[in-house]
Amino acid sequence: xxxxxxxxxxxxxxxxxxxxxxxxxxxxxxxxxxxxxxxxxxxxxxxxxxxxxxxxxxxxxxxxxxxxx
Numbered sequence: 001x002x003x004x005x006x007x008x009x010x011x012x013x014x015x016x017x018x019x020x021x022x023x024x025x026x027x028x029x030x031x032x033x034x035x036x037x038x039x040x041x042x043x044x045x046x047x048x049x050x051x052x053x054x055x056x057x058x059x060x061x062x063x064x065x066x067x068x069x
Contacts, residue, residue: 001065010051013038022060
């Protein structure tokens with residue numbers, strides 16, 4: 001799956017999960033990030049507001065999202 005930034009420089013990790021409907025709410029996004037369920041570029045990411053830029057890859061529940069500019 002791809003996520004297009006559409007002119008933005010980045011999207012925050014918690015916002016990405018919520019925007020794509022991978023979590024039910026922003027609060028749920030925080031919980032799954034805090035519990036180590038989300039990987040960015042192959043490593044567990046616990047920063048909720050991690051800025052995701054072009055080319056980065058997010059993995060959650062067997063789904064992979066590639067950020068594109």
